Every structure is written in C-alpha cells, then in structure tokens.
Amino acid sequence: MYLESEDGGVSILVVGSVALDTVETPFARVEETLGGAASYFATSASLYSQVNLVAIIGSDFPREHIDFWHRRPVNLAGLRIEEGRTFRWAARYHMDMNSRDTLDTQLGVYAGFHPIIPEDYRSSQLLFLANIQPELQMEVLEQLPRVHLSVLDTMELWIMTARSQLTEVIKRVDVLLMSEEEVRQYTNRSSIVSGVRQLLDMGLKYVVVKQGSYGALLFGADGTFFSAASYPLEEVIDPTGAGDAFAGGFLGYLSTIEPKQDGHYSVDEIKRGVVHGNIIGSYVCEDFSIGRLRTLTMDDVAKRYRSLVECSHFDPDWCPR
Ligand code: AMP
Numbered sequence: 001m002y003l004e005s006e007d008g009g010v011s012i013l014v015v016g017s018v019a020l021d022t023v024e025t026p027f028a029r030v031e032e033t034l035g036g037a038a039s040y041f042a043t044s045a046s047l048y049s050q051v052n053l054v055a056i057i058g059s060d061f062p063r064e065h066i067d068f069w070h071r072r073p074v075n076l077a078g079l080r081i082e083e084g085r086t087f088r089w090a091a092r093y094h095m096d097m098n099s100r101d102t103l104d105t106q107l108g109v110y111a112g113f114h115p116i117i118p119e120d121y122r123s124s125q126l127l128f129l130a131n132i133q134p135e136l137q138m139e140v141l142e143q144l145p146r147v148h149l150s151v152l153d154t155m156e157l158w159i160m161t162a163r164s165q166l167t168e169v170i171k172r173v174d175v176l177l178m179s180e181e182e183v184r185q186y187t188n189r190s191s192i193v194s195g196v197r198q199l200l201d202m203g204l205k206y207v208v209v210k211q212g213s214y215g216a217l218l219f220g221a222d223g224t225f226f227s228a229a230s231y232p233l234e235e236v237i238d239p240t241g242a243g244d245a246f247a248g249g250f251l252g253y254l255s256t257i258e259p260k261q262d263g264h265y266s267v268d269e270i271k272r273g274v275v276h277g278n279i280i281g282s283y284v285c286e287d288f289s290i291g292r293l294r295t296l297t298m299d300d301v302a303k304r305y306r307s308l309v310e311c312s313h314f315d316p317d318w319c320p321r
Pocket of ligand 1: 017019020034035037088089105131132133157240241243
C-alpha cells in the first residue's frame with residue numbers, strides 16, 4: 001500500500017531506512033523511538049525544501065510519525081507500508097559519544113524491499129542515498145539517471161558485507177559522505193588524506209569526511225580542501241542520526257540555490273552546504289530521535305551559522321617579520 005502524493009516544486013529525493021530505534025547513552029535510554037537514516041534526513045531537509053521519501057515501513061509503524069511528516073513538506077507517495085515488522089535498530093553509546101556499539105539490527109520489511117520511484121518524484125534534482133543496502137541504492141540510481149547532484153552515505157556493515165556492490169555505487173555518485181573510521185575501513189589506509197585520494201580517483205567530485213564532534217572535512221577532485229568546525233555543544237543527549245541530519249542540512253541548503261548553467265554547484269556553495277550540515281547535525285544531538293528537529297527554525301540555523309563564522313575566522317594578514 002502507498003499513501004497519497006502531494007504537489008511540490010524543487011525537491012530532494014531520499015531513499016533509506018525508516019526505523020524504530022532503541023538507544024542507550026550513559027545517562028538515559030529510549031525504546032522504539034522514530035529513527036532511520038531517511039527519517040533524520042527527511043525531517044532535516046524539509047526545513048529547506050520538499051523532500052520525496054522512498055522507504056518501507058511495517059504495519060506496526062506508529063501513525064503519529066506519518067501524521068508529523070504530513071505537517072511538513074515531506075512527500076510520502078514513495079513510502080510503502082507492508083504487513084510485517086518495521087526495521088529495528090538498537091545501539092549503546094559510550095562516555096565518548098563519538099563511539100557506539102550496535103546491539104541489534106532487524107531488517108524486517110526491508111529484507112524483501114525493492115524501491116520504486118513514483119512518477120512525480122522523477123523530476124527530483126537532488127538525491128540522497130541514505131544508509132541502506134548498496135544494491136537498493138543502485139536500484140534507485142538506475143531509476144534516476146539525470147539528477148544534478150547525488151550524495152551517498154553508508155556504514156561499516158555494508159563496507160564489510162557488501163563491498164563490491166558499494167564500490168559500484170560509489171563509482172556512480174557525485175559526493176560521498178564517510179566517517180573517518182569508514183574511510184580507513186574502506187580504503188585500508190591509515191592516512192585520511194591518502195584514503196580520500198583513493199576515493200576521489202574512483203570518479204567522485206567530493207568526499208566529505210565526518211569527524212563526529214570535531215566537524216567535517218571537504219575534499220574535492222579539483223583540489224579543494226575545506227575544514228568546517230563543529231558547533232561546540234555543551235551537552236550531547238544522543239548523536240544518533242547526526243550524519244543523516246548533516247546530509248539534510250547539506251542538500252537542504254543546496255536545494256535553495258540555483259545551480260550553474262551546467263547543473264553544477266560552485267565550490268563556495270558546496271562549502272556553505274557543509275556548514276549547514278554541521279549546524280543541523282549539531283541540533284539533532286540535543287535530543288533523542290528527531291526531537292530537536294521538530295521545533296527547529298531557520299532563525300536557529302542562522303544563529304549557529306553566525307557563531308561558526310566567528311569562531312572559524314582568523315586574521316589572514318599575518319606574516320613573519
Ligand atoms: P547515524 O547516527 O547517522 O549513523 O544514523 C543512525 C540511524 O541509521 C539510526 O536511526 C538507525 O535506525 C539507522 N541504521 C542503523 N543501521 C542501519 C542499517 N544497517 N541500514 C539502514 N539504516 C540503519
């Protein structure tokens with residue numbers, strides 16, 4: 001079964017998991033809360049533009065989450081509801097919340113899922129292949145050959161269990177988001193710079209290396225290097241979904257920008273996108289699930305943008321006497 005479609009203009013297509021997460025930090029625990037890479041992304045990016053969601057949920061998925069997305073510019077025409085269990089994931093964070101253990105992954109209805117892109121999603125110009133089996137990411141790419149910018153995210157599980165399929169997807173996209181650890185796992189190199197070089201040689205335009213609470217590094221095939229500071233959060237409640245929220249800020253920002261005539265974005269716009277990614281990623285850590293994103297406004301984003309400009313800027317005119 002599919003839900004009804006909604007009208008929309010500029011849009012971002014996302015395929016990925018919609019899940020029920022159980023998350024434990026050293027200070028608190030939540031059970032079966034709304035999670036999934038596509039959920040974090042859709043909620044974040046819908047702050048900027050319409051998001052076309054492609055995912056699957058089981059018949060046990062709470063209706064309140066669908067009602068929430070109905071109140072946002074999130075198109076649910078590609079959200080399949082099937083008899084069975086929704087994807088479930090459980091994890092435990094350590095005192096250093098940059099590190100976590102996955103305790104359980106149950107694919108549920110994702111096990112037999114094949115994404116179908118509805119007709120009115122096919123004009124989407126921005127694509128986010130959120131964390132999901134690489135062969136499903138490839139199925140989406142094949143149905144959308146002409147997007148302006150395609151962005152890929154992945155995780156250790158697929159690097160270890162579906163490496164060759166993941167490699168085929170990497171060769172077909174423009175931007176790859178990976179954590180520092182994932183770059184090492186995939187490239188087998190200890191130097192991030194050298195690992196990123198190997199990735200760029202596969203045909204990517206950009207690689208963004210996510211460094212958790214330390215920010216993000218942008219590397220371009222054209223030699224671009226940009227280091228984006230993270231917003232210094234006093235308290236992290238739950239970092240789950242920060243990577244997907246980063247992608248939501250990144251593509252959300254780009255969806256508000258007219259690309260150049262050739263359909264590409266300038267390096268300066270890509271850099272601004274990375275800063276938006278860091279900002280949305282920082283907000284999501286302030287609560288469990290998508291809690292903080294529910295009330296987040298563009299004014300909140302602008303406030304953090306200003307403070308990041310201030311803390312990243314230093315005098316360019318120094319020189320040795
Ligand atoms: P992040 O913290 O950005 O890595 O994203 C965490 C989200 O990814 C959680 O809400 C999970 O439900 C979801 N997730 C975890 N493992 C998987 C997986 N194997 N495939 C798809 N989504 C997953």
